[in-house]
Amino acid sequence: MIEIENLSYQIAGHPILSDVSLRLEKGGLVALVGPNGAGKSTLLSLVARLVPLQSGSISIDGLQIGKTADDVLARQLAILPQDLSVASRLTVRDLVGFGRYPYHKGRPRAEDRDRVDAVIGQFELTAIADRQLENLSGGQRQRAFVAMAFAQDTEYLLLDEPLNNLDISASRALMTLLRDLVTAQGRTVVIVVHDINYAAAYADRIIALKQGVVVADGTPREIVNSALLREVFQTGAEVAVVGGRPVVLV
Amino acid sequence: MIRWFCLLALCALACASLFVGVIDLRSTRPDEVWPLIRDSRFPRTVATLLTGASLAIAGQIMQQIARNRFVEPMTSGTGQSAALGILMTAVLVPAAPIGFKMAMASITALGGSLLFFVIIRRLPPTQPLLVPLVGLIYGGVVGAAVTYVAYQADMLQFIEIWMNGEFSGTLRGRYELLWLAGLAAALSYLVADQFSIIGLGEAVSLNLGLNYAQVVVLGLIMISVVTGLTVVTVGMIPFVGLVVPNLVSQFTGDSLRRSLPMTAMAGAALVLAADLLGRMVIYPFEMPVGTVIGIVGAIVFLWLLYGGSRLAR
Amino acid sequence: MAGPGLRVRLFLLAGLLALCCAAYLSLGVRGDWGFILAFRGQKLAALLLVGFAVSWATVIFQTITGNRILTPSVMGFDALYLLLLTGLVWAIGARTYQGLPPQGMMVANVVWMCGASLLLFRVVLRAGEGDMMRLILTGVVLAVLFHSLTAYFRRVIDPNEYAVVQAASFARFSNVDTGLLAVATGFCLAAGAAVWRMRYRLDVLPLGPVLSTSLGEPPHKAQWQVLLLVSVLVSVSTALVGPVAFFGILVTSLTYLIIPSARHGDLLPAAALIASIILVGGQTVMERLLDLSTPLSVVVEFLGGLIFLFLLLRSLR
Numbered sequence: 001m002i003e004i005e006n007l008s009y010q011i012a013g014h015p016i017l018s019d020v021s022l023r024l025e026k027g028g029l030v031a032l033v034g035p036n037g038a039g040k041s042t043l044l045s046l047v048a049r050l051v052p053l054q055s056g057s058i059s060i061d062g063l064q065i066g067k068t069a070d071d072v073l074a075r076q077l078a079i080l081p082q083d084l085s086v087a088s089r090l091t092v093r094d095l096v097g098f099g100r101y102p103y104h105k106g107r108p109r110a111e112d113r114d115r116v117d118a119v120i121g122q123f124e125l126t127a128i129a130d131r132q133l134e135n136l137s138g139g140q141r142q143r144a145f146v147a148m149a150f151a152q153d154t155e156y157l158l159l160d161e162p163l164n165n166l167d168i169s170a171s172r173a174l175m176t177l178l179r180d181l182v183t184a185q186g187r188t189v190v191i192v193v194h195d196i197n198y199a200a201a202y203a204d205r206i207i208a209l210k211q212g213v214v215v216a217d218g219t220p221r222e223i224v225n226s227a228l229l230r231e232v233f234q235t236g237a238e239v240a241v242v243g244g245r246p247v248v249l250v
Numbered sequence: 251m252i253r254w255f256c257l258l259a260l261c262a263l264a265c266a267s268l269f270v271g272v273i274d275l276r277s278t279r280p281d282e283v284w285p286l287i288r289d290s291r292f293p294r295t296v297a298t299l300l301t302g303a304s305l306a307i308a309g310q311i312m313q314q315i316a317r318n319r320f321v322e323p324m325t326s327g328t329g330q331s332a333a334l335g336i337l338m339t340a341v342l343v344p345a346a347p348i349g350f351k352m353a354m355a356s357i358t359a360l361g362g363s364l365l366f367f368v369i370i371r372r373l374p375p376t377q378p379l380l381v382p383l384v385g386l387i388y389g390g391v392v393g394a395a396v397t398y399v400a401y402q403a404d405m406l407q408f409i410e411i412w413m414n415g416e417f418s419g420t421l422r423g424r425y426e427l428l429w430l431a432g433l434a435a436a437l438s439y440l441v442a443d444q445f446s447i448i449g450l451g452e453a454v455s456l457n458l459g460l461n462y463a464q465v466v467v468l469g470l471i472m473i474s475v476v477t478g479l480t481v482v483t484v485g486m487i488p489f490v491g492l493v494v495p496n497l498v499s500q501f502t503g504d505s506l507r508r509s510l511p512m513t514a515m516a517g518a519a520l521v522l523a524a525d526l527l528g529r530m531v532i533y534p535f536e537m538p539v540g541t542v543i544g545i546v547g548a549i550v551f552l553w554l555l556y557g558g559s560r561l562a563r
Numbered sequence: 564m565a566g567p568g569l570r571v572r573l574f575l576l577a578g579l580l581a582l583c584c585a586a587y588l589s590l591g592v593r594g595d596w597g598f599i600l601a602f603r604g605q606k607l608a609a610l611l612l613v614g615f616a617v618s619w620a621t622v623i624f625q626t627i628t629g630n631r632i633l634t635p636s637v638m639g640f641d642a643l644y645l646l647l648l649t650g651l652v653w654a655i656g657a658r659t660y661q662g663l664p665p666q667g668m669m670v671a672n673v674v675w676m677c678g679a680s681l682l683l684f685r686v687v688l689r690a691g692e693g694d695m696m697r698l699i700l701t702g703v704v705l706a707v708l709f710h711s712l713t714a715y716f717r718r719v720i721d722p723n724e725y726a727v728v729q730a731a732s733f734a735r736f737s738n739v740d741t742g743l744l745a746v747a748t749g750f751c752l753a754a755g756a757a758v759w760r761m762r763y764r765l766d767v768l769p770l771g772p773v774l775s776t777s778l779g780e781p782p783h784k785a786q787w788q789v790l791l792l793v794s795v796l797v798s799v800s801t802a803l804v805g806p807v808a809f810f811g812i813l814v815t816s817l818t819y820l821i822i823p824s825a826r827h828g829d830l831l832p833a834a835a836l837i838a839s840i841i842l843v844g845g846q847t848v849m850e851r852l853l854d855l856s857t858p859l860s861v862v863v864e865f866l867g868g869l870i871f872l873f874l875l876l877r878s879l880r
Contacts, residue, residue, distance in 0.1 A: 050776055074779030081773035090825055098770060101778045106763020152778070160773075320700075325707075372876070379696035384875060386703045390808065391868035398861045414714070488707070537718050544711025551704050555697065556690065 001025055002047060002156065002190075007056035009042055009212075016042045017212040020056070026155065029182045030190045031199035034209035035233050040192045041082075041160055043209070047190075048079035048158050060156065074102035078149040079158040084141055086133060092144045093129045096120055099151030116151055123147040123177075139170030146177060150187075157181070159191040163198060175202040196233075200224045200246050208232050220246055252501055256515045260299075263522045267295040270529050289422045297425040298417055298525050298539075299518040301480055302490060304428075304435035306498075306517025307510060308476040309491015311438060311469045312363075314449035314506065316370060318381040320555075322491030323363065323477045326385030329488075330392035331362025332474075332481040333412045337396055341403045348482070352427055356478030362392060363470050415480070415487035415540035417525050424483070431479040434472050435514065442506040445469060449504065487540050489547025490517055496554055569824055576821075576836040583844040584611075590851040605741040610846065612744070612751050613800045613807075614814075614838035619758055620796035621811030622818070622834050626765050626827070627782065627789045628688065628698075631819065632874050634811035638684065638702030640797040641806035642709035644676050649716040651675070657720060666746045673750060673798040680794040681787070688786070747799045754795045761788065762827040769825065807860065809867025814838040816870050 002024040009017040017039045024030055032040040045051045047058055049065050058065040060076050078099075086095075096119055100112040108116075120129050123143055133141055142162065149157050159178075163171045179202050181187045193199050199206050200220040208216040208223065210232045216223045224246040226239050238249045268291045278286065309322035323329055335358030339351045346354075366388055370381050393413070400409045438445065444465045448455050455462040480487065494517045495509070502509040521539060524546065528537035587607055592599050621634045635641070651672065652660045660668065687701055758765075767780045775782050800807065818834040845859045 048773070048777065049781075050773060070776075070781055070784075071779035074777065077777075079773060079777045081771060083771070086770055089823070094825065098767065098774075098778060101763075101767055101780075106766065149777070369876075377696055379700050380875070383696060383700050383703065384872065386700075386707075387868060387872050387875070391865060391872065394861060394865040394868055398865065401858065401861060532719055535718065537715065541711050541714045541718070544707060545715060548704050548708035548711060552701065552708075555701060555704070 001061060002188075003057075003059045004043075004047070005057050007043070007046065007053075007058065009039070009046060009051075009054050015212050017046075020209075020212070020214055022207065022214065022217075024188065024190065026188050027182065027186060028188060028204040029178060029202060030188075030205045030207060031203035032190065032192045032207050032209065033194075033196050033199050033232075034215075037211075038209040039212040040209055044079070044158050044160050044190065044192055048077065049073065050079070071102050071105075074152070074154075076154055077156040077158065078152045078154045080145050080149055080160065080162065082160045082162075082164055084145050090133050091130050092125050092133065092136070092147075093120065095133060095144050096125070096148045096151050099148040099153075102152060115153075119147050119151040123150070137170075138166055139173060142166060142170065142174055143177065146174070150181065150185075154187075156188045156190065159189070161192050161194060163193060163195065171198065178202065196224065196229075197248055197250075200248070224248070253512060253515075256512065256519065260515055260519045260522070263519055263526065264295050264299065267298065267522055267526055268292065270526055290420075293422045293425050294417050294420040294525075295522070297420045297428050297484065298522045300428040300432040301415075301417075301484055301487065302518035302521030303514035304431040304476045304517075305480060305487060305490040305521070306494040306513045307435040307438055308473045309517075310495035310498075310506065310510065310513050311445055312473050312491065313495055314445045315367070315466055315469050316381060317449060317451065318370075318378055319496055320379065320382035320492065320551075321385050322489070323359075323473050324486050324488045324491060325389055326363070326382070327366050327389040327392050328359050328363045328473060328477045329481055329486040330389045330396060332356070332359040332478045333409060333486065334358050334362075334392060334396050334399070335478070336412060336482060337399050337403075337405065337409065340405065340408065341399065348427070352479055352482050355482050356475045359478045359481075360470060360474035363474055367466075367470070412481050412485045413540075414538050415485035415543075416536075416538035417484055418536045418538075420484065427479050427483050431476045434475045434479075438469075438472050439507075439510055441465065441468065442510055446504065446506045449506075485538075485540060487521065487543055489543055489551060490521060493547050493550045493554070494520055497550075569822065569829055572821060573829070573833060573836070576833060576840065580836050580840050580843065583840055583847060586851070587843050587847045590847060605744060607843065608744060609741055609747070609803050610842045611839050612747050613804050614840075614842045615755065615835045616751055616796040616800040617807060617811050618814045618818070618834035618838035619755065619831060620793045620800070621815050622827070622830055623758055623761075623765060623789050624793050625815060626768055627786050629769060629771065631815065632812070632871065633699060633702070634809075634815070635793050635797050636806065636808045636811055637699060637706070637871070638687070639706035639709055640680060640684075640793065641801050641808070642706040642713070643680055643683070644672070644798055644801040645806060646709040646713045646716070647675050647679055648672055649713045649720070653716045653720050665742055669743050669746050669798075669802055672802065673795055676798045677791055677794040680797075681790055684790055685786075743802055747803055750795050750799050754792045754799075757788070758792055758831065761785070762831065765789075765827040766825065804860075808864055809871055810838075810841075810860075810863050811867075812871050812874070813863060813867040814841065816874060 002022075004020060004022040004024075007017055007020040008015065020039075020043065032043065034040050042051070046053060047060075047065070053066050060073065063073060063076060065073070093116065096116050097108065097112075099119070100108060100115060104112050120126055123146070125144060125147055128136065128140060133144065136144065162174060166174065175198055178189050178191070182189055182204070191203075203220060206216070206218065206220055206223055207214060208228060215232055216228055224239060226237065229235055229237050229239065229248065239246050240249055241247070268287060271291060273286060305324070312321055312323055312326070312328075313319055332355040335355040336351055338358070339346050339354045343350070366385060369384060369388065373380050373384065396409055396413075397406075400406050444460060447458055447460055448462060448465050448469075452462050455465070495513050498509055498513045498516050502512055521543070524542040525539045528539050528542045531537050531542075584607060588600060588603050620640075624635045624638075625631050625633060683705075687705070688698070690701070764780050764785055767775045767778055768782055768785060770778070772782045814834055814837055817837050818830060821837065822829055822833045824830060841863065842859070845863070849859050849862075
């Protein structure tokens with residue numbers, strides 16, 4: 001369980017997050033939504049220890065962020081950034097292999113290699129396993145990075161706006177993949193997402209932030225309605241229910 | 251208001267420049283005072299003023315042509331190209347008169363700046379800091395070529411003189427070429443509006459019926475003449491053409507007709523102040539003006555780069 | 564990609580270096596072989612040390628800054644070393660400086676350099692984060708500033724004493740300071756061992772700050788250590804042969820071209836071999852075969868500068 005208690009964060013005196021407390025249970029796909037500048041990415045970065053805590057506390061399965069060794073946390077929680085460009089020339093296999101780094105620290109053992117092969121097979125990357133990342137399509141590259149994070153064998157996987165720069169087929173493929181990680185593999189996935197329809201379609205739980213405060217929290221059915229859109233996003237879009245799930249009519 | 255203040259400061263500095271030197275005027279015999287001033291102090295003061303004013307103007311025009319606030323001739327290869335020209339002349343035609351050297355320096359400076367502009371025209375406008383960076387490295391590569399030639403010709407001690415500006419050798423009869431540089435800079439005032447327009451870009455210029463290429467070439471010739479003459483007579487002085495126009499345009503805006511006189515005065519004042527400082531800091535020895543301005547200019551440059559100025563962005 | 568192709572390439576490079584060393588030692592020997600071999604052997608050792616120091620410093624610096632255009636020299640590390648050296652001579656006086664044991668002074672210089680560069684470049688790297696052009700421009704201007712300040716101190720120092728620092732101010736591969744070999748070797752071994760221990764961690768850093776943190780290697784930790792090691796390595800090379808602005812970029816761009824691997828376990832040895840081949844081979848060709856008076860450093864600078872421009876312009880595509 002990820003426990004966030006009384007988390008506040010400011011940049012140059014401007015509050016980005018104000019007294020946020022949340023509990024994210026194991027299992028399930030959680031989507032963080034909200035308008036630009038609501039503090040979603042900051043919240044994710046704090047949980048992923050990318051930026052140091054200012055006040056409040058975060059613990060992951062009882063491990064306090066800021067007090068736990070980096071390699072211990074690396075076996076509990078993985079994060080994928082928005083920008084998936086990598087400076088060096090890596091093949092898909094190299095990249096997925098990095099997922100095992102927290103376990104072998106650069107000296108892969110036979111079991112690490114086996115795990116990498118298994119993950120590559122599972123993610124249907126075998127055909128492109130020895131291709132350079134820079135020669136892949138956006139969707140393929142995204143898939144390779146998720147495979148790497150999966151090979152890290154962490155309970156929790158965080159993704160910061162993974163749908164940016166993906167077309168509709170790649171977006172749907174990625175969300176289906178994440179859904180499958182949760183349902184079939186029992187992992188916990190937290191994503192920041194802009195398009196509330198993707199959140200409504202794939203997430204188990206949606207947390208809406210506005211100006212650094214949690215303003216709505218629940219299942220898509222419970223919270224996605226025109227009142228939420230008006231209050232959080234300041235837009236008057238209608239919400240219809242199609243096939244049993246809410247859809248924003250944009 | 252600020253213009254008058256600047257003029258006043260300039261006059262004060264110029265007067266001070268006449269009286270600062272190894273020989274104390276108070277303890278000099280009256281009949282020696284005039285020759286000293288006529289042959290050494292006055293030429294030096296005038297040379298400093300002309301150099302400062304024309305370099306600042308050349309920098310401003312280069313910034314208009316490049317449409318980038320961070321370039322100037324001495325740090326973008328023009329100065330180094332001029333030094334290359336002088337060096338080639340000294341190696342190939344050792345007995346050439348100073349006028350020939352000067353012409354060669356200006357021609358190679360023009361060649362060097364033309365090449366620089368060919369390169370930067372291919373740079374994307376989304377990366378404004380790339381232009382000065384390419385300029386600095388380009389200048390470094392031309393500088394390496396200068397060192398190479400100098401090494402082969404055993405003339406390393408000469409390039410030290412051209413690569414680092416200094417006024418200590420300025421005497422009557424040895425600085426007058428700088429008047430030409432001053433004249434070239436002054437002439438640019440006549441085409442100030444055209445330079446302002448090309449600063450808005452090629453499309454706007456064509457739209458306003460301006461012959462873009464012609465004005466650019468005119469500007470480059472002016473820059474090259476000023477740079478060539480300065481390098482021949484006093485050596486390279488970095489950053490003047492960069493720092494002064496940036497600071498001045500904060501007060502006057504970007505219309506050259508309005509800013510050029512101020513730029514000229516401020517440039518003259520800066521170089522004069524730096525020269526005075528250089529004369530006093532290790533008295534009775536001298537610190538070259540290029541060194542003083544290298545330190546001050548680099549600090550101001552970093553300040554501009556990190557948002558000390560709203561216009562630097 | 565650690566297939567046999569890579570191994571073969573490394574062995575070929577090693578063989579080429581051995582050939583260059585043999586040529587450097589044996590070509591054009593007249594007179595007492597014993598004396599000449601000992602004399603040239605010392606110079607050779609210095610060249611190899613410099614090749615090692617510059618190449619490793621550049622590779623690890625490029626890794627932590629996450630791009631292949633920056634080098635310690637472009638960012639003004641060499642210039643800072645000269646400034647500190649000149650400042651030290653000015654502060655304690657050239658005569659005192661010369662009276663002190665040179666090895667001891669080198670140790671002092673290296674320590675002084677580590678402190679100053681950590682302070683300065685941490686600030687610069689922080690300020691320029693995410694904007695590479697601003698970062699490089701800052702470095703280049705800082706280098707100009709350091710050079711001007713060095714020139715200032717040189718003038719302030721008594722002209723008679725100036726010769727002490729003058730020798731250090733120009734790159735010179737033909738006339739290395741062999742008196743410092745023992746200390747320089749010690750520093751190189753220590754820094755080299757530390758870098759080699761870090762090689763797997765260095766492999767993770769190019770993935771970017773987010774992913775490397777996710778994998779348990781937060782970049783700010785490694786940044787401290789790498790800056791410290793870069794300072795030591797640059798101090799060693801600058802003390803031995805003076806500043807070398809674009810040599811590093813020449814070496815690393817060749818390395819990335821020849822070695823198709825992202826592993827530091829492959830890149831580091833290859834870079835050291837390539838740098839040494841350029842230095843020893845180039846010096847052999849220039850000194851023994853062509854008998855040119857132009858120092859190798861000028862040629863290396865010119866080529867390196869062109870490569871730098873080329874990389875810069877290409878990075879835009």
